Amino acid sequence: MRKRQLGWVGVAFSSVMIASVLGAAPASAGAFVFYPEDCGWTPGSVEGVEDFIPATYCQIVGTPSGKLMIRAQGELPEGFTLTQAYVNLEDCDGTSSLVATPSGRLTANCVLTLE
Secondary structure (H helix, E strand, O other): OOOOOOOOOOOHHHHHHHHHHHHOOOOOOOOOOOOOOOOEOOOOOOOOOOEEEEEEEEEEEEEOOOOEEEEEEEOOOOOOOOOOOOOOOOOOOOOOEEEOOOOOEEEEEEEOOOO
């Protein structure tokens, strides 16, 4: 099974925006949470799915220590099925995981350290 790069459409732009906010925040500032409306997976993020997959839930958390955590959930497109779980541990410029289950559920996590 080939690995595919984890695609974060919309979240990538939001991450850049959040990184600039996080970089400008004083060290004593608390964590922040952001819920982008436009995020999902690029074509090919799940082996065999060549369409954009919109997320049903997306959350970005930034911490004062410079960590950026992204979590997204969604469903495989209608008509697409898996016989076994698909797991992709490909790097998203941090630590990441993408899991697609035979029931069609998608879950992705990415943890970045901002400099």
